[in-house]
Amino acid sequence: MNVPLTLLGLLERQSSHGYDLKRDYDTYFSPGKPLLLGQVYSTLGRLARDGKVVVGAAEPGAGPDRKRYVITERGATEVEVWLTEPVETEQHLQTELFTKVVLALMLGRDASAYLDLQRTAHVARMRELTEIKRTGLLIDKLLADHSMFRLEADLRWIDVTQARLGALAEEVRK
Amino acid sequence: MTGSTTALIEARDVVLSFGQTPALRGADLSVAAGEILAVMGPSGSGKSTLLHCMAGILVPDSGEVLFDGRRVDRMREPERSELRRDRFGFVFQFGQLVPELTAEENVAMPLLLGGARRGPALAEARGWFPRLGLDGLEGRRSGELSGGQAQRVALARAMAARPDVLFADEPTGSLDSLTGEQVMELLVDAVRENGTTAVIVTHEARVAACADREVMVRDGKVTSLRLERTGP
Ligand SMILES: Nc1ncnc2c1ncn2[C@@H]1O[C@H](COP(=O)(O)OP(=O)(O)O)[C@@H](O)[C@H]1O
Ligand SMILES: [Mg+2]
Numbered sequence: 001m002n003v004p005l006t007l008l009g010l011l012e013r014q015s016s017h018g019y020d021l022k023r024d025y026d027t028y029f030s031p032g033k034p035l036l037l038g039q040v041y042s043t044l045g046r047l048a049r050d051g052k053v054v055v056g057a058a059e060p061g062a063g064p065d066r067k068r069y070v071i072t073e074r075g076a077t078e079v080e081v082w083l084t085e086p087v088e089t090e091q092h093l094q095t096e097l098f099t100k101v102v103l104a105l106m107l108g109r110d111a112s113a114y115l116d117l118q119r120t121a122h123v124a125r126m127r128e129l130t131e132i133k134r135t136g137l138l139i140d141k142l143l144a145d146h147s148m149f150r151l152e153a154d155l156r157w158i159d160v161t162q163a164r165l166g167a168l169a170e171e172v173r174k
Numbered sequence: 175m176t177g178s179t180t181a182l183i184e185a186r187d188v189v190l191s192f193g194q195t196p197a198l199r200g201a202d203l204s205v206a207a208g209e210i211l212a213v214m215g216p217s218g219s220g221k222s223t224l225l226h227c228m229a230g231i232l233v234p235d236s237g238e239v240l241f242d243g244r245r246v247d248r249m250r251e252p253e254r255s256e257l258r259r260d261r262f263g264f265v266f267q268f269g270q271l272v273p274e275l276t277a278e279e280n281v282a283m284p285l286l287l288g289g290a291r292r293g294p295a296l297a298e299a300r301g302w303f304p305r306l307g308l309d310g311l312e313g314r315r316s317g318e319l320s321g322g323q324a325q326r327v328a329l330a331r332a333m334a335a336r337p338d339v340l341f342a343d344e345p346t347g348s349l350d351s352l353t354g355e356q357v358m359e360l361l362v363d364a365v366r367e368n369g370t371t372a373v374i375v376t377h378e379a380r381v382a383a384c385a386d387r388e389v390m391v392r393d394g395k396v397t398s399l400r401l402e403r404t405g406p
Contacts, residue, residue, distance in 0.1 A: 117399065152379050152380060
């Protein structure tokens with residue numbers, strides 16, 4: 001997840017305080033896994049240093065949270081470009097899953113049992129996501145759906161790999 | 175939800191072959207009353223055959239099938255047929271509605287077969303339409319329904335006689351994912367509301383995720399896995 005660009009995007013919607021930014025980010029993009037406020041301020045600091053946001057004067061009532069952040073032309077351009085670019089198509093590749101299977105086969109371990117267990121874990125997670133979808137807002141459903149489809153893709157891979165373990169074992173033990 | 179003491183339906187060491195083709199090679203499965211169970215597994219692994227054995231449609235070559243303490247595998251066909259009609263409901267992947275009948279007549283069918291009079295049966299059938307988002311479709315024939323609508327009518331038909339067990343074989347197999355999801359949501363709500371036990375065969379994980387528990391069928395045997403809680 002690109003936190004700096006996402007925060008910039010939220011700032012393009014309207015200028016904001018650090019705390020409000022964090023709240024919007026958590027609500028829309030990361031429910032259940034909130035950003036640390038410290039990370040928000042350090043990110044905003046870097047964006048300011050790079051000329052993508054400017055910091056308004058502290059408002060009365062002071063404290064660190066009374067500063068308002070405003071996006072610059074440069075920041076807005078960056079958001080605009082980012083929104084139109086495709087994401088890295090392989091960024092979600094489950095390399096650890098793949099690595100575990102191949103290594104297990106190389107070492108003569110029970111890759112099939114591992115795949116079964118992973119499968120169970122995936123379906124268990126899908127069950128949690130199904131509950132979120134049943135009770136959540138549309139935005140929660142969309143996020144849950146995205147995770148579900150990714151888990152499904154893993155599961156398909158798990159199933160075809162399970163079916164090919166014998167041949168795969170021969171190949172990696174050569 | 176473990177242990178045979180609370181099981182409503184149980185398969186014990188069930189073996190069944192179609193000629194030379196072994197379909198089940200010692201399948202064990204126990205489903206608790208009120209449980210929603212997903213049966214997963216690759217195509218050809220024996221899922222449908224297992225469901226058919228548990229539902230008294232097929233008789234195993236060996237092994238036992240119990241429903242509510244009774245030996246289904248020992249019953250004669252008329253008794254099994256009665257059991258299916260009175261205690262079980264069925265949803266299949268497709269082709270289950272009688273094309274000559276209207277949707278509400280299809281839904282009323284199990285009630286009529288069970289001896290209900292036409293008026294009350296149709297009234298009961300109609301009650302399912304709004305619950306399943308099918309208002310206004312009571313008079314349609316299956317050719318005039320979308321895939322998702324037809325599957326919801328099939329669900330209503332399966333549930334109309336308030337079965338103890340709903341057996342579903344790939345109930346969303348012919349639907350796109352959004353439609354399939356709606357059908358599954360309705361199915362789960364309907365069985366939970368009625369306290370119906372459900373056995374759902376599916377190869378789709380998102381369908382299985384609607385169940386309380388899933389088992390895998392592989393090469394005619396059932397494996398059920400639970401996640402051990404490891405670590406802190
Ligand atoms: N009526 C039948 N006649 C002959 N073979 C069958 C019949 N039904 C199923 N089989 C065979 O039994 C095995 C299990 O089939 P099935 O239970 O339908 O699997 P699944 O539902 O998991 O795809 C397969 O090898 C299949 O070809
Ligand atoms: Mg089948």
